[in-house]
Amino acid sequence: MAVARRGVHRARWLKLQVFRYAVLGLAALFFLVPIYAMLEFSTRSNSGGRTLEFWQSIFTYPDLINWNFGPAPDAAINASLELALITSVVMLVLLVPTMVWVRLKLPRLSRFIEFVCLLPLTIPAIVLVVGLFPIYIWMGTNFSDSILTLSLAYVVLVLPYCYRALDAGLGAIDVKTLTEAARSLGASWASVMWRVIVPNISNAILNALLLSVALVLGEYTIANNLLYNNMQVELVHLARANAGVSIAVAVASLFFAFILLIAISFVGNRPRRALPEAVTTFGKGPVQGSAG
Amino acid sequence: MSDRSGVEVRLENLVRRYGPVTALDGLSLTMAPGELVALLGPSGCGKTTALRLLAGLEQADEGRVIVGGSDVTDLPTNRRNIGMVFQAYSLFPHMVAWENVAFGLQMRHVDTAKRKKRALDMLELVGLGRFANRYANQMSGGQQQRVALARALAIQPQVLLLDEPLSALDAKVRSRLRDEIRRVQLEVGITTLFVTHDQEEALAIADRVGVMQAGKLEQLGPPTLVYSRPATPFVADFVGLTNRIPGEVKNGGVEVRGTQLPLVQQGVPVGPAIALVRPEAVTIAGNGDGQSGPLVGTVIAVAFLGAISRVTVDLGDMTVLAQLPTAAASDHPAGTRVRLALRPDPVLVQREETASVGA
Numbered sequence: 001m002a003v004a005r006r007g008v009h010r011a012r013w014l015k016l017q018v019f020r021y022a023v024l025g026l027a028a029l030f031f032l033v034p035i036y037a038m039l040e041f042s043t044r045s046n047s048g049g050r051t052l053e054f055w056q057s058i059f060t061y062p063d064l065i066n067w068n069f070g071p072a073p074d075a076a077i078n079a080s081l082e083l084a085l086i087t088s089v090v091m092l093v094l095l096v097p098t099m100v101w102v103r104l105k106l107p108r109l110s111r112f113i114e115f116v117c118l119l120p121l122t123i124p125a126i127v128l129v130v131g132l133f134p135i136y137i138w139m140g141t142n143f144s145d146s147i148l149t150l151s152l153a154y155v156v157l158v159l160p161y162c163y164r165a166l167d168a169g170l171g172a173i174d175v176k177t178l179t180e181a182a183r184s185l186g187a188s189w190a191s192v193m194w195r196v197i198v199p200n201i202s203n204a205i206l207n208a209l210l211l212s213v214a215l216v217l218g219e220y221t222i223a224n225n226l227l228y229n230n231m232q233v234e235l236v237h238l239a240r241a242n243a244g245v246s247i248a249v250a251v252a253s254l255f256f257a258f259i260l261l262i263a264i265s266f267v268g269n270r271p272r273r274a275l276p277e278a279v280t281t282f283g284k285g286p287v288q289g290s291a292g
Numbered sequence: 293m294s295d296r297s298g299v300e301v302r303l304e305n306l307v308r309r310y311g312p313v314t315a316l317d318g319l320s321l322t323m324a325p326g327e328l329v330a331l332l333g334p335s336g337c338g339k340t341t342a343l344r345l346l347a348g349l350e351q352a353d354e355g356r357v358i359v360g361g362s363d364v365t366d367l368p369t370n371r372r373n374i375g376m377v378f379q380a381y382s383l384f385p386h387m388v389a390w391e392n393v394a395f396g397l398q399m400r401h402v403d404t405a406k407r408k409k410r411a412l413d414m415l416e417l418v419g420l421g422r423f424a425n426r427y428a429n430q431m432s433g434g435q436q437q438r439v440a441l442a443r444a445l446a447i448q449p450q451v452l453l454l455d456e457p458l459s460a461l462d463a464k465v466r467s468r469l470r471d472e473i474r475r476v477q478l479e480v481g482i483t484t485l486f487v488t489h490d491q492e493e494a495l496a497i498a499d500r501v502g503v504m505q506a507g508k509l510e511q512l513g514p515p516t517l518v519y520s521r522p523a524t525p526f527v528a529d530f531v532g533l534t535n536r537i538p539g540e541v542k543n544g545g546v547e548v549r550g551t552q553l554p555l556v557q558q559g560v561p562v563g564p565a566i567a568l569v570r571p572e573a574v575t576i577a578g579n580g581d582g583q584s585g586p587l588v589g590t591v592i593a594v595a596f597l598g599a600i601s602r603v604t605v606d607l608g609d610m611t612v613l614a615q616l617p618t619a620a621a622s623d624h625p626a627g628t629r630v631r632l633a634l635r636p637d638p639v640l641v642q643r644e645e646t647a648s649v650g651a
Binding site for chain 1: 347349368369370371372373374375376378380381382384385386395396399400440443444447453
């Protein structure tokens with residue numbers, strides 16, 4: 001009887017394994033075939049062999065990349081990277097304290113804040129552009145016409161995704177009790193944020209950062225319609241002039257996103273500091289027993 | 293171990309309103325240096341609000357908070373030098389136990405070596421020296437609350453506030469930790485406010501117990517006094533079990549089912565009233581077979597509580613609880629007829645109620 005039951009269990013387990021690997025294989029094909037095709041295309045030479053000419057051109061092609069990282073980037077990749085950085089920082093500085101404050105002091109506003117943050121999801125990018133256009137004309141005349149001003153629009157764009165990531169992180173900890181405990185121990189509000197809240201939502205912050213960077217690096221509609229040249233806009237221009245370089249840049253930006261993702265996941269899961277002494281052999285989860 | 297003697301704490305006429313609800317209605321309380329006062333009351337009575345006002349986590353609408361002679365009413369929490377243990381587990385999850393305990397010292401810019409030593413000393417004080425390198429999720433609830441206690445004491449606060457720190461723990465751990473809190477409090481000599489809704493906890497741990505209702509302090513006194521001489525019917529009802537037996541006030545006492553009992557209150561007008569009689573003041577005088585009388589009835593249930601048992605007796609028109617040693621109770625299983633007697637302890641009477649319901 002028991003042997004028969006074990007057999008049924010094993011057959012079920014095998015079926016499940018086959019299903020899992022089949023799904024994994026299909027998903028991998030779905031993602032990898034286009035990347036492989038792009039890689040193949042971007043390394044194909046006219047003579048029929050392989051060449052890295054297009055890849056090397058990324059660094060020499062005009063308006064694509066240079067080492068002038070600063071307040072007035074004059075190359076598309078530089079601009080996109082700087083925009084990603086500024087957008088992520090502004091988003092975090094705006095969103096994290098606001099969300100913590102709303103949870104602590106204004107819980108009645110949480111629904112409203114959520115609604116406002118998720119609103120950009122429901123507005124098509126082109127509609128956003130129509131709304132932003134007069135603002136950018138005014139800014140270009142009175143303030144600055146630098147491509148970095150796009151970060152204002154991008155902060156709005158990334159808001160829904162980052163809000164969700166941070167909300168999940170804050171929901172996983174008891175913000176009120178931790179804050180009150182830290183305050184009662186003498187922590188200022190800045191210390192509460194920096195030493196208590198941020199370390200406990202670090203994974204959520206990393207997720208929000210990743211989403212923000214990925215969105216900004218892949219953004220085309222707003223930049224193109226506001227007449228700015230970011231990486232995606234430049235890629236489209238390039239595709240018309242030199243398809244090989246355009247595909248090489250596209251694959252490179254994909255790899256950049258992968259590396260970023262892996263790096264962020266490593267940072268998020270880095271091992272805890274080595275314990276300096278004694279107790280090091282406990283398992284995960286609450287320890288039962290000598291409570292009291 | 294005592295680092296400093298406690299300070300006097302005064303809450304003066306504290307009022308706190310939440311919209312139309314008055315959570316605290318003119319609370320005044322003075323705690324002597326080194327004293328442990330327990331605030332006891334049902335949910336929503338204002339006890340936690342009082343503690344949070346003392347901690348500075350909320351602002352009073354009226355009144356003052358004086359700690360060690362200084363008015364701290366307008367000081368923010370982080371500048372009050374108050375240690376607090378919360379009902380919810382509040383250890384910082386990203387820090388090990390000793391780092392948690394050292395957090396308050398870090399905020400006070402104590403150098404690393406000193407704060408680590410102090411943190412380890414405090415963990416030893418609560419019996420968790422071996423657990424210094426554990427994270428919160430590697431400790432049981434009881435251990436976490438002990439670390440939280442060590443953390444609260446590490447900053448050498450002027451006042452220790454305990455906001456139902458035992459309510460999330462199971463019964464056995466709760467009673468052990470309760471004793472441990474009292475031991476540490478006496479050892480450190482710190483003035484402590486303990487908020488709880490568990491009367492047993494309050495009576496067991498406190499120098500004085502304050503019973504609160506609807507934002508007001510109904511009675512404040514030593515546990516024995518609060519239990520044996522409740523100042524109001526609410527206190528009598530809330531602290532311990534009480535039989536509500538109809539009787540008649542006359543001759544300076546109250547006659548309850550043929551027995552004359554002395555009164556706690558003075559100057560109660562003559563007439564019908566409800567006497568609040570403790571179950572331990574009700575004894576079984578003997579077998580009631582074939583007898584009748586106001587205190588003769590049938591045992592309908594016997595609850596075994598260890599050394600004592602609680603016997604429910606149906607007197608026909610009401611039920612009465614009697615609390616007696618288990619050995620005595622075992623002679624009267626459910627279904628037997630018994631004759632009750634009332635010990636002549638002073639009782640409170642209540643005039644407004646007429647219902648004749650048992651405890």
